[in-house]
Amino acid sequence: DTGVSQDPRHKITKRGQNVTFRCDPISEHNRLYWYRQTLGQGPEFLTYFQNEAQLEKSRLLSDRFSAERPKGSFSTLEIQRTEQGDSAMYLCASRQSTSGIDTQYFGPGTRLTVL
Amino acid sequence: AQSVSQHNHHVILSEAASLELGCNYSYGGTVNLFWYVQYPGQHLQLLLKYFSGDPLVKGIKGFEAEFIKSKFSFNLRKPSVQWSDTAEYFCAVNEGLTGGGNKLTFGTGTQLKVEL
Numbered sequence: 001d002t003g004v005s006q007d008p009r010h011k012i013t014k015r016g017q018n019v020t021f022r023c024d025p026i027s028e029h030n031r032l033y034w035y036r037q038t039l040g041q042g043p044e045f046l047t048y049f050q051n052e053a054q055l056e057k058s059r060l061l062s063d064r065f066s067a068e069r070p071k072g073s074f075s076t077l078e079i080q081r082t083e084q085g086d087s088a089m090y091l092c093a094s095r096q097s098t099s100g101i102d103t104q105y106f107g108p109g110t111r112l113t114v115l
Numbered sequence: 116a117q118s119v120s121q122h123n124h125h126v127i128l129s130e131a132a133s134l135e136l137g138c139n140y141s142y143g144g145t146v147n148l149f150w151y152v153q154y155p156g157q158h159l160q161l162l163l164k165y166f167s168g169d170p171l172v173k174g175i176k177g178f179e180a181e182f183i184k185s186k187f188s189f190n191l192r193k194p195s196v197q198w199s200d201t202a203e204y205f206c207a208v209n210e211g212l213t214g215g216g217n218k219l220t221f222g223t224g225t226q227l228k229v230e231l
Binding site: 004103105 | 161205218224
């Protein structure tokens, strides 16, 4: 399967701990997006990359959040000093920006629970 | 800033009933419009999309949606639903001309349950 993959699928952590999630986009997709989805809501944009450059960050992305895409392939999203309000599903999506069809393909998500 | 409204949060239908899910967006410029579906235990999948041209777009599994620019709407329809259509449906929009645009703005979703 060559879809978007995310690891881990589930993460339970204690408040104050740091967590890191990984996203592997579809091969050759040069745009990668992170979204956050809480219960009863649609996904909310966090940030996106074109190749290794982080081009936009949402105001939802506080200083405790950092994302990287060092080689323009996989990406990581780190949350430092987690809070209970960080509990959510973190979704990754990718697309090929040169395509005339602006479709984002989503991964299965990482469900974070902060105790 | 863009916003997307889905007014039906929960819909329950019997098999073979017709479906229409409402979606309205607020943005005055050119938009690209999407419907995504999330089946239980699965990830978000694209149902259909509109970029330009014919405002009536057809997607997978018999779904269609109509873009009405004057009403800022992009409602999803299906003439006859099946039990397997039970899922959560999200309307989304991004700015830009065809092939452009970046982040998606999603509605809050509509949970559809189809009963046998």
